[in-house]
Amino acid sequence: MIIVIDYGMGNLHSVRKALEVAGARVKVSSSPADIEKAEKIVFPGVGAFGEAMKELGRRKLAGPIKDSIFAGKPFLGLCLGLQLLFEKSEEAPGIKGLGVLRGNVKRFRLKGLKVPHMGWNNIKSTRHKTQDTRILKGIPDDSYMYFVHSYYADPKYASDVLTTSTYGRTFVSAVSRDNVYGTQFHPEKSHRFGMQILENFGRL
Numbered sequence: 001m002i003i004v005i006d007y008g009m010g011n012l013h014s015v016r017k018a019l020e021v022a023g024a025r026v027k028v029s030s031s032p033a034d035i036e037k038a039e040k041i042v043f044p045g046v047g048a049f050g051e052a053m054k055e056l057g058r059r060k061l062a063g064p065i066k067d068s069i070f071a072g073k074p075f076l077g078l079c080l081g082l083q084l085l086f087e088k089s090e091e092a093p094g095i096k097g098l099g100v101l102r103g104n105v106k107r108f109r110l111k112g113l114k115v116p117h118m119g120w121n122n123i124k125s126t127r128h129k130t131q132d133t134r135i136l137k138g139i140p141d142d143s144y145m146y147f148v149h150s151y152y153a154d155p156k157y158a159s160d161v162l163t164t165s166t167y168g169r170t171f172v173s174a175v176s177r178d179n180v181y182g183t184q185f186h187p188e189k190s191h192r193f194g195m196q197i198l199e200n201f202g203r204l
Contacts (some may be wrong), residue, residue, distance in 0.1 A: 002202065003038035005065070006030040007055045010044035011188070012091055015078065018188035024202040033065040040204070041073060044188075049105065049151070049190025050092030052084055062098060063138035074204040075136075075180050082175060082182030083153055091151055102156035102181060116150040123163040123173050123185070129149055135181050136162070136198050143193045145173070145185035152184060178197075179204075 002024050004016050004117075012028050019026045019042065027034065035041060043065070045052065056062040069075050077085050086097045087104035097105070108115045114147065122142045127133045152171040155161055162181070165173040175182045187194035 001038060002026050002040045002042055003034050004028045004042045004044060005035065005061065007052065007059055007061055007100050009047040009052055009055060010078075010081070011046055011186075012044060014188045015042060015044045018195060019198055019202065022199040022202055023194075024198070030059055030061070032060055032064040035061065035068055038073060040201070041065070041068055041075045042201075043075065043077040043081035043084070043098075045078055045082070045084065048078055048091060049080065049083060049089040049097070050095045052080055053092070053095050053097060056084075056098075058168065066098060066100060069180055072179050074201065076201050077151060077180075077182035078188070079184060079186055082184055083151060085175070085180065085182055086153055086155070091132060101153075101160055101175060101177060103160070104154050105151050106154050107151050108168070108171075113168045116148055117147045117167045119146070120144045121164050121165045121167060121173075121185075124165050126158075126161050132176065134204060135176060137200050138196045139193050143188070144182070145187070145194060146189040147173075147185045149184055168202060198201075 039076040083105045085100045132158045162176040187197040
């Protein structure tokens with residue numbers, strides 16, 4: 001069973017439906033007990049870093065999420081759900097993220113380009129064939145995914161970077177470390193290849 005975390009923010013319905021289409025058994029829940037019992041966890045995200053962390057605290061979800069990750073359960077963060085894995089964000093000075101991955105989240109500062117970065121963009125894998133790329137199985141390099149974001153993750157360790165994309169500058173568009181995965185793009189809105197990522201996650 002995959003638990004899609006309901007923390008009062010995020011496109012829960014479209015994520016749940018996409019996972020079900022991909023063949024997964026899914027439950028949307030804000031219960032810490034459900035998160036503790038989950039086989040896998042998906043953390044969708046739409047909104048602001050600071051407000052999201054406050055909601056996780058108010059609902060007592062941060063601890064169970066981190067405990068599940070450290071217990072080795074497959075975890076997939078989407079968009080803001082990726083950003084919250086890091087230590088802090090320029091969007092919310094003074095507010096700590098989950099700190100599962102080392103590094104910060106930065107705002108796009110681009111000349112001549114609109115922010116937020118919105119629309120289709122391609123992704124490029126940074127991994128060698130000997131590294132874990134199971135989440136990208138069946139995804140050709142340069143595949144296009146759908147993005148909506150003003151901030152991007154800046155991991156401390158290059159080994160945490162799974163894919164990069166370019167919008168005025170090269171930025172990290174997906175991360176992975178052990179059982180933890182995150183995409184800055186929205187796989188549930190990315191048609192064929194986005195669905196393939198969700199299917200791959202369901203098979204982990």
